[in-house]
Amino acid sequence: MNSDSDEPLSNRYSRSMSDNDEDEDELPLAQRRMPKRQQVSPAHSDDSDLPISRLNTSNGKRSRSNHTPNGHQRDTTTGNHRKRQRTSASSASIPNGKMSGVKREPKSQPKTEPVLGHRHTAVNAEPGTHRVPNGNGMSQDAPDRSNGASNGGYRWWDEKNMGGNKLKWSTLVHNGVVFPPEYVPHNKPLIYKESTISLGPAAEEIATFYAEKLGTDYVKRPKFNANFFEDFRASMKGTPAYAIVKKLEHCDFSLIHQHVEEYRRAKKAMSQEEKQAKKKLEEELASKYLYAYVDGRKEKLGSYKIEPPGLFMGRGDHPKQGKVKKRIYPEEVTINIGEDAAIPECPMPGHHWGAIVHKHDVTWVCYWKERVTNQAKYLWFAAGSTFKGMSDHAKFEKARKLHKYIDNIRRDYRNDWKAKSKEVRQRAVAMYLIDKLALRVGNEKGDDEADTVGCCSLRVEHIKFHPPSTIELNFLGKDSIEYRNTVEIERLAFEALKLFCRGKRPGDEVFHRLSVQGLNDYLKSSMDGLSAKVFRTYNASITLDRLLQETPSDMTPDELVVYFNKQNKEVAILCNHQRSLPKTHEAQMQKMDKKKNEIIEWLEELKRGKSALKRLKAGSSVELTKMRPEKPQFTEDMTREQRAEERKRANEAPRISTSVKRNLTQLETEIIKVEARLSKTESTMIMKDDLKTVALGTSKINYIDPRIVVAWCKKHDIQIEKIFPKTLQVKFAWAMETSEDFRFYEGMVS
DNA sequence: GCGAGGACTTAGTAACGAGTGG
């Protein structure tokens, strides 16, 4: 517990206003700085305080929906204590919102001299000097010892001093990036009130974006349609269509939609050779652009393509969904490259790069501003690159380090639930929720973004209290994914939380005194580099590590993989990683159910036969009735469609009763086999239904220390490819040599 | 000290294509 005197005056002031007062009129202060507190000394901890899996909660039900769980929008006139209006104001800071022509430097100045892109004029380097040997700077092909690795097989994890540098590279050479091709009009008209309207190329392209989305849920959303139509109509300005096309309801995109469908069909129906040719073309392009040289090493990029134009597909209730994302031209793009490297030729004739910079402290090769959200977009290196690998490794080492501090941190936040200062109490309860429930921290969001929340931005309407100490959380989190969890929490935290909500309106923030910055600043005082997101990584990884320790020893490899996925699922549920219900899920379940019933039917027949046989003398056999599906009757001249039709008919036809003979030994072995098949079918069904809305991949890619997986695979003699697909093996190349003894929370470098 | 925005990670989904079982 920190004493008042340790605090800056500003905090004391805010405390005097709020301490122990649960006044409903209490206004959030603009200042939400947290007091510094004494350093927590590291200590080892036991295995207590595991995060509680969502499965064990009284109500493990989770669902997903596209609407606000609470069914209503926050009252912005009364209950809005949130800082908003960030982006709208900022977009105005760029005059006219355009960059073209003017070579504009991105706001943050590079450490090295920036060079505004004047039509590929080489910068800093005198012509012809300090250049990589050949013209394009990509000649010195380092030998690729990589085995498909993204970084030429460079084993950075063998180096003494990996990462940690402010400067990320000394030399950077690449060939630039590729732009989406110009639009080629198809001249299919729009139908408006039953007459055809030919659109100019600009409007036609936008209409085509929309036609591509027909059939999806997006076009059912009023906001999506309204935003689209506004931009669509604006694109018609100056053409005759502008005077005619006034309402989306009267627009019929079916001719364009037809064209889109035809194009899709044709693409699908391409011959093998055509597909090959296309693939080859793509590979040729990739061979020029997909790799860059970092300090002389060949490193793979994540992508070399500027995003093509289209409609902005914002998730959830995004205010800007449906708006048109315009085509990006080189003038809007900033290239980051080494001073000595040749400046890549601008791939679009008649255009030039927006700017060329030499920022050694960042890892992107190109940057532009996306005009709908005003967000910066970058092209980065691939997941298996040295940059990403090092940073991934550092992320997990940081999470492992947290283990040394976690006991103290938990002890402290429990103590702080009783603190005098409300800010301290709010911070302590928020930390508890972040730790226990693996919640995201929840930054403030603007009015021009979907209304989603995390821990710090939780509102009163998101929590229900069920005494003595159970809370029911229901809110939309990242990507507007619903978080729904009813969970028992510690009594003191429950009481504190209830107090935070007392007298507030539904739209008020629960932790109105707490800021993300304040929370993270405080965490840093407990452990160097600690921030809220580390808890998610830590709890996800340590949960899996511990669960895997309990692996039964008598499992077959197949069973082990199933077992792994089951534990992986626990982690995914902890992190609330969801996916949408697969469209065919219901049908698949029905199919499996049918199969299961058929197995049961056959099993009963076998058992009936067995008991019948017992009444007969040894060596005799019995007649059984086996139901077989009808076989499809194909003829030579049948078309593809006819064959499919026939297959379907046979499948749906009543099964044919056949008679088979079995003796006792045959029966007994078959019963065992069929029982095994039945149990496998049943467990697959349960698993499938369990996982229908759970996404396992996200935790595997982002939260689970890959060394845990590698160690487990080695220990149980499971091939790594059963757990990690090829791309993950490349991404986690640094973890592949982990020994089977590896434990997430032991033996880490401090 | 604060807000804006820059840099980077994390996220779900659509498209693709390899594997598989009838």
Added chain:
DNA sequence: CCACTCGTTACTAAGTCCTCGC
């Protein structure tokens, strides 16, 4: 062999966290 499933990859939106400039 062929259709269908399912795992994988590509894509890009949406978070986190920190720095920068006022």
